[in-house]
Amino acid sequence: MLSKKTKYGIKALTYICGHKSDGPIPIATIAEAENISHKFLETILLTLRKGGILASKKGKGGGYYLLKDPNEVFMSDIIRLLSGPIAMVPCVSLNFYEKCDDCPDENTCGINRLMLEVRDSTLKVLKAKSLAQLTLESSK
Amino acid sequence: MLSKKTKYGIKALTYICGHKSDGPIPIATIAEAENISHKFLETILLTLRKGGILASKKGKGGGYYLLKDPNEVFMSDIIRLLSGPIAMVPCVSLNFYEKCDDCPDENTCGINRLMLEVRDSTLKVLKAKSLAQLTLESSK
DNA sequence: TGCATTCCCTACTATTTCGATAGGGTTAAT
DNA sequence: ATTAACCCTATCGAAATAGTAGGGAATGCA
Numbered sequence: 253m254l255s256k257k258t259k260y261g262i263k264a265l266t267y268i269c270g271h272k273s274d275g276p277i278p279i280a281t282i283a284e285a286e287n288i289s290h291k292f293l294e295t296i297l298l299t300l301r302k303g304g305i306l307a308s309k310k311g312k313g314g315g316y317y318l319l320k321d322p323n324e325v326f327m328s329d330i331i332r333l334l335s336g337p338i339a340m341v342p343c344v345s346l347n348f349y350e351k352c353d354d355c356p357d358e359n360t361c362g363i364n365r366l367m368l369e370v371r372d373s374t375l376k377v378l379k380a381k382s383l384a385q386l387t388l389e390s391s392k
Numbered sequence: 393m394l395s396k397k398t399k400y401g402i403k404a405l406t407y408i409c410g411h412k413s414d415g416p417i418p419i420a421t422i423a424e425a426e427n428i429s430h431k432f433l434e435t436i437l438l439t440l441r442k443g444g445i446l447a448s449k450k451g452k453g454g455g456y457y458l459l460k461d462p463n464e465v466f467m468s469d470i471i472r473l474l475s476g477p478i479a480m481v482p483c484v485s486l487n488f489y490e491k492c493d494d495c496p497d498e499n500t501c502g503i504n505r506l507m508l509e510v511r512d513s514t515l516k517v518l519k520a521k522s523l524a525q526l527t528l529e530s531s532k
Numbered sequence: 533t534g535c536a537t538t539c540c541c542t543a544c545t546a547t548t549t550c551g552a553t554a555g556g557g558t559t560a561a562t
Numbered sequence: 563a564t565t566a567a568c569c570c571t572a573t574c575g576a577a578a579t580a581g582t583a584g585g586g587a588a589t590g591c592a
Binding site: 253254256259262263266287327337339340341342354360361362363365366367369370373374376377378381386387389390391 | 393394396399402403406427467477479480481482494500501502503505506507509510513514516517518521526527529530531
């Protein structure tokens with residue numbers, strides 16, 4: 253299941269993307285519009301900024317804005333930043349690989365192969381959807 | 393991420409499937425072979441029995457055995473039993489549907505549509521792999 | 533300069549989930 | 563009767579998740 257952190261993050265990004273002509277958007281505006289606790293959202297946006305997707309402007313008139321072209325921000329990037337690995341077992345993760353402690357040999361592990369397939373098919377979907385696309389669909 | 397419960401469950405099923413000519417397999421045998429805590433495995437097998445995949449025989453010489461044809465037990469069934477929904481948001485779950493508390497309208501929700509696609513592609517993979525197939529691959 | 537606005541950052545807390553254990557009860561073979 | 567095996571519920575500790583607290587720093591404007 254998607255964590256609320258991730259879900260809120262996606263919603264916030266969608267909001268920012270849909271209002272990007274307004275200049276920097278304050279946390280408070282997003283929090284109110286999307287019904288997210290201000291403080292919780294603050295930590296989420298911080299993560300997205302450190303992850304290079306958002307940038308911020310301090311002080312009066314400040315807020316958050318997109319650092320990257322929304323056509324180049326993919327759902328897989330966002331989810332990885334906020335939830336970590338997309339794979340269902342660490343031993344098939346591309347970005348967070350780790351050996352499974354309970355598995356003697358990956359090459360003969362049926363779970364490994366199955367989850368590799370799952371990862372690939374999931375990634376195919378998540379990489380094919382950009383923030384720009386999602387934003388468009390959400391405003392319909 | 394797959395929980396250990398699910399992972400252990402799959403491993404246990406694979407073991408039982410690979411030794412089904414031996415008659416009922418005691419928990420202790422599986423626990424030792426797959427390096428799983430006996431007691432923990434006990435609760436997992438109980439779930440699988442209640443879910444209709446396994447059956448058990450009590451008393452001396454007892455143990456667990458497959459109730460269904462391993463060609464008819466799919467990975468999606470096992471994972472649903474042990475981990476719950478396959479979908480990443482409740483509002484696109486086929487077997488565990490629930491309205492997202494924070495989403496005003498599913499029809500205009502971009503996350504909903506995206507996660508629907510993810511669910512479909514994941515399910516396609518998980519439904520295509522039966523316990524029999526996994527068991528074969530694991531023994532290679 | 534002073535003040536309001538807004539982000540920055542760390543730490544903390546409450547709740548839930550996960551992994552595992554405990555322990556006694558029931559069933560069946562010999 | 564004894565022993566091997568499953569049955570079932572409760573509980574516990576650790577980790578993850580969701581959310582809170584609170585002060586600090588930068589910026590814009592009067």
